[in-house]
Amino acid sequence: MKKEFEWNFAYDILDGMIDWVRVVSIEGEVIYVNKTLSKDMGKNILGSKCYSLLCKDKHCINCISQKTMKTGESHTKIENVKEKTYSVKSSPIHDKNGDIYAAVEVFRDITKQKILENKLTKKNIDMQRDIDFARVLQHKILPEKGKHDFVDIDYIYEPSKLLSGDIFDIFNIGERYMGVYICDVVGHGVTASMLTMFIRQTMRAIKDKYHSPAKTLKLLHEEFIRLNLDDDKYFTIFYGIFDKSNYTLSCANAGHNCAPILIKNNKVSLIEMTGFPIMNLYRDIQYREQIIKIKENDSLIFYTDGVIEAKNDIGEYMGIDRFLDMVKSNINKDLLLAIQRDMQRLNYDNKHDDIAILKINML
Secondary structure (H helix, E strand, O other), X not given: OHHHHHHHHHHHHHHHOOOEEEEEEOOOEEEEEOHHHHHHHOOOOOOOEHHHHHOOOOOOOOOHHHHHHHHOOOEEEEEEEOOEEEEEEEEEEEOOOOOEEEEEEEEEEOHHHHHHHHXXXXXXXXXXXXXXXXXXXXXXXXXXXXXXXXXXXEEEEEOOOOXXXXXXXXXXXXXXXXXXXEEEEOOOHHHHHHHHHHHHHHHHHHOOOOOOHHHHHHHHHHHHHHOOOOOOOOEXXXXXXXXXXXXXXXXXXXXXXXXXXXXEOOEEEEOOOOOOOEOOOOOOOOOOOEEEEOOOOOEEEEEOHHHHOOEOOOOOEOHXXXXXXXXXXXXXXXXXXXXXXXXXXXXXXXXXXXXXXXXEEEO
């Protein structure tokens, strides 16, 4: 009586399942189906070949039940049956001697999940395509390497992700002046890259209003305030204006904590200035200016904190002192290429922040 109860109880469990359940013999014949499978198929499939359910006329190339009965291990695959998608799991059935004589297959309908998965995949592909385009665009709007009027520029630009929060630019302001800046937006990725677009377009729009970097940064700050963004969105920028008539550089700093490097007569020094970042927390900001005499063959190096915060394989930061040493030891070489090689040789890497280095040589 107990054995009969256990037998009926087991069948009740199988018949109560919403999944399809069937048992396939070693010969590949269906020797049991639960009520759900029988009802959905609308016909008696007992005694039929296992592959007939899949609307095939021979065994599947990847027959998991045959594999299960040979290996004694469970196997899973995806099958399409009548425009629906199922996850099929096959497990071995042993007799009282421990020999495998059949396999039980459970078909779980995953059609909705598959549809959702395909939609998400398509959205991810579309999003990745948009990001790839934005990345190409972000590189294309950088100034061209080489000669710009009376200066020659070179740079390294390596986003930590596909899109960067670092940007720099150089442009003429009338016939007498030339502007140059480097900027670091907080964060990385799409949000930061969108802000770099705002900065570039705004700087290009307001560059002719003043020949004063301090006044220009104040105006840039006012334009940013008008965006009314959250307080956690901000950026730092160092801006300089070359005066071609007297070879001077007027500069101002809005919170950029990477002091530009001046190379004069093969000697290296820092242009150290302070100033508030461009952000909503500060409203009526005034920026200070500093004027530096420059001459032919002088060089300036602008960079972002991704450089000095790069770590080697034992966790040591590059730091400003090591970076200055790297610059000093490579002054008479192809400087940026030498710096890049030294960073690779010494295993200085920064996968978590963008890296930008802009070198300007006075012609």
